[in-house]
Amino acid sequence: MEKENLYSKYHKRLSSSASRSAVFDDVDRKIIRCLLKNPRTTLREIAKDVGVTRTTVRNRLKKLFENKCITTKVLFNIGTCNFRFAFLGLNFSEFRDFNRCLQIAMYCPRVIILIKNINRYHVVLVLIAENDKELYRIIDEFQFLEGVKNSYIETFATVNLLKPVFIEFVPFFMLDPDEIRNVCNNCPLNLYIGEK
Helix, strand or coil, X not given: CHHHHHHHHHHHHHHHHHHHCCCCCHHHHHHHHHHHHCCCCCHHHHHHHHCCCHHHHHHHHXXXXXXXCCCCCCCEEHHHCCCEEEEEEEEECCHHHHHHXXXXXXXXXXXXXXXXXXXXXXXXXXXXXXXXXXXXXHHHXXXXXXXXXXXXXXXXXXXHCCXXXXXXXXXXXXXXXXXXXXXXXXXXXXXHHHHC
């Protein structure tokens, strides 16, 4: 008898932890597919497409959010704005300088893509700015870092984008001037300049 109670408690604990895990059934998958097609789909439309009630959809979504299986985000379509972009490829003479560049680039809100060890470059950055003057200022910051052996620059505007590009982080232009100043003042680049 005591053995059965122990088994029963263990089985309940196992089943409750399994229910919290990210296991999707067909209904969950269909709900997620509806949201992937159109994130603004109403509960009524999802329920109709999936073949369940609105209450079921609401409960399933609540569970998916609570288990962190799905989340909501605001994405910016940078193709609709008049931004300037640059591809910047850099090679370094020493590994220490390469690491320094990576630390700076990881921190900089104007670096939207950072790739290391690609083709003939140690690092490739995709930079974004609101105008040419600011773009070239950022390019110069990276291009003239200590230890840069050679570089390659290619600039383009959003009118050249053939497919919309959505970014999920808060772009620099959405920050207020004090936040931008704070980010730039705490930039690792300033720390390295102080070392010289």
